[in-house]
Amino acid sequence: MTSRSVNLWKSLDWVTICIYLLLIVAGWFSVCGASYDYGEKDFFDFSTRAGKQFVWIICSFGLAFILLMLEDSMYDMFSYVVYAGMILLLIVTIFIAPDVKGSRSWLQMGPVSLQPAEFAKFATALALAKYMNAYTFSMKKINNVLVVGLIILLPMLLIILQKETGSALVYLAFFLVLYREGMPGVVLFLGVCAIIYFIVGIRFDEVMIPNTPTPIGQFAVLSLVILFSAGMTWILLKKPKPARYILLVSIPVLALAYYISQHVSFNLMYVLWGLLVALLIYLIFLTINERQWKYIWIMVFALGSTLFLYSSDYVFDRVLEPHQQIRIKVVLGMEEDLAGAGYNVNQSKIAIGSGGLTGKGFLNGTQTKLKYVPEQDTDFIFCTIGEEQGFIGSAGVLLLYLVLILRLVTLAERQRSAFGRVYGYSVLSIFLFHLIINVGMVLGLTPVIGIPLPFFSYGGSSLWGFTILLFIFLRIDAGRGRRL
Numbered sequence: 001m002t003s004r005s006v007n008l009w010k011s012l013d014w015v016t017i018c019i020y021l022l023l024i025v026a027g028w029f030s031v032c033g034a035s036y037d038y039g040e041k042d043f044f045d046f047s048t049r050a051g052k053q054f055v056w057i058i059c060s061f062g063l064a065f066i067l068l069m070l071e072d073s074m075y076d077m078f079s080y081v082v083y084a085g086m087i088l089l090l091i092v093t094i095f096i097a098p099d100v101k102g103s104r105s106w107l108q109m110g111p112v113s114l115q116p117a118e119f120a121k122f123a124t125a126l127a128l129a130k131y132m133n134a135y136t137f138s139m140k141k142i143n144n145v146l147v148v149g150l151i152i153l154l155p156m157l158l159i160i161l162q163k164e165t166g167s168a169l170v171y172l173a174f175f176l177v178l179y180r181e182g183m184p185g186v187v188l189f190l191g192v193c194a195i196i197y198f199i200v201g202i203r204f205d206e207v208m209i210p211n212t213p214t215p216i217g218q219f220a221v222l223s224l225v226i227l228f229s230a231g232m233t234w235i236l237l238k239k240p241k242p243a244r245y246i247l248l249v250s251i252p253v254l255a256l257a258y259y260i261s262q263h264v265s266f267n268l269m270y271v272l273w274g275l276l277v278a279l280l281i282y283l284i285f286l287t288i289n290e291r292q293w294k295y296i297w298i299m300v301f302a303l304g305s306t307l308f309l310y311s312s313d314y315v316f317d318r319v320l321e322p323h324q325q326i327r328i329k330v331v332l333g334m335e336e337d338l339a340g341a342g343y344n345v346n347q348s349k350i351a352i353g354s355g356g357l358t359g360k361g362f363l364n365g366t367q368t369k370l371k372y373v374p375e376q377d378t379d380f381i382f383c384t385i386g387e388e389q390g391f392i393g394s395a396g397v398l399l400l401y402l403v404l405i406l407r408l409v410t411l412a413e414r415q416r417s418a419f420g421r422v423y424g425y426s427v428l429s430i431f432l433f434h435l436i437i438n439v440g441m442v443l444g445l446t447p448v449i450g451i452p453l454p455f456f457s458y459g460g461s462s463l464w465g466f467t468i469l470l471f472i473f474l475r476i477d478a479g480r481g482r483r484l
Helices: 003-011 013-033 049-069 074-075 077-098 115-132 142-161 165-180 184-201 216-235 240-261 269-290 296-319 322-331 345-355 381-413 416-442 460-478
Strands: 107-109 111-116
Touching: 003 460, 013 049, 013 142, 013 381, 013 460, 074 077, 074 460, 077 115, 077 142, 111 115, 111 142, 111 460, 115 142, 115 165, 115 381, 115 416, 115 460, 142 165, 165 184, 165 416, 184 296, 216 240, 216 269, 216 296, 240 269, 269 296, 296 322, 345 381, 345 416, 381 416, 381 460, 416 460
Parallel strands: none
Antiparallel strands: 107 111
C-alpha cells in the first residue's frame, strides 16, 4: 500500500462512515420487514425486494470505494462537465422514459431502472460549489445570484417536466446553502412569508368571519402584510416612528370596522384594501420627504404579497394536479378522504401507533405484513420502523440521522475552501430536507410528495444517489489539507 493510500485512509472521517454503515444495515432490515411475505425464508433471494436491495447495497460499497480512490481535485475540475452531462440526461429522459405511474423519470436499462433525478443532486451540488468557489464570487452581486439561481432551478424545471414534482422540490434545499454563504436574511423571511400566505390563504379561503361575507384567509393575510410592513420599517430601516404610525392607524380602524360589521354586515376586505392603499401612499410620502429609497422595497413587498395572495388561488386550482390539491387539503385539514388521498397517511399512523413503546418485533408487524400501507418499503418505510421497533426504535433512527447531520455541519465548517464548504452544506441540506419531509408525510405533518428516506427506502437510484453525495464529500474532506 502506497503512502498516499495510507494517508487517505487516515484522513477519512470514520465517524461518518460508521453512521453510514449503521443506516445502511438498519435500512436493509427495514426493507426486509416491509417487503416480507409469510412463508419467505431467504432474504438474499434476488427475486425478492430484500435480495435486490442487498445487491444495491453491495454495489454502493463498491461505488463508495471508487469515489474515495479518485483524486479530490477531480471533483472540482470536472464539476461543470458532470453537471452538463446530467442536464443533458434529464432532457433526454423527458422524451425516452416510459410512463410509470404518470411520470416519465425512469430510464430502463435492461432489467434495471434508474432515475436520473437522484443523481442530478450531486451534480448540482458540485456545480454550485465550483461556481461559488470563484475568487470574485459574492452574494451581493446580482449577476452571481442569477447564475446560482439558474444552476439550481434548471434541473428542478426539467424534473418537473418529467412530472416528478416531489423530486424537484428537493432542490429547494440548496437555498439553505445560499443563506450560509451570505444570502440576506430578508430572502429567507420572504420565503417564510410566502409559505404562511399560501397556507393561511388556502386553508381559510372559504371560511367567513361570523356575520360578514369576509374570508378569514384573505383578511388574515392582508392584515399580516400591514403588520410585516410596519415591522420592516422598524427593524430594517431603523425607523420606529413611521412604524408606530402605521400600527396606530391600522389596528383601531380594523377594530372599529369589525365592530360595525357585527351590526351592519359588509365585507371587511374593502377596509383592508383602503388601508393598503393608504400604506402605499404613506410610504411614497416618506420616500420623497426623507429621500430614503429603501421605503420603495417595503412598497414592493406589500404589493408583491398582495399579488401572491390572489395568485395562490390560481396556482392551487389551475397549476397543481388534482391529486396534489387533495394531498394539501388533507394535510391542512380541509378534507379527510381516508379512502383516497388520506389513505396512505392514515394507515401509516395506525401502523406507527400500533408499535407502541417497544414495537412488535422484527417481521411481526401486522399492518405492514398484511400490506395495508401502500409504498411501505419505499416512501412510507418509516411506518415499518415504527410498527416493528416502536417509539424507541424510531427515536433511535432519528437520533442517528441527527448525529449524521451534526457531523456533516462539523465537516463542512472545517473545510479550507469555499468549494468544500458549499458542497458539504449542499449534502447536509439535501439529507435534512429528505428526512423532514419523508418523516413528516408519514406522520401526516407535511403533504405526501413521494421522496425516499435516505439509506432506508427500497431502490437503487436513491441509495446510489445518497452514497455518491456523501462519499464525494468525504473524499473532499480527506484532501482538505491541500485545498486553499
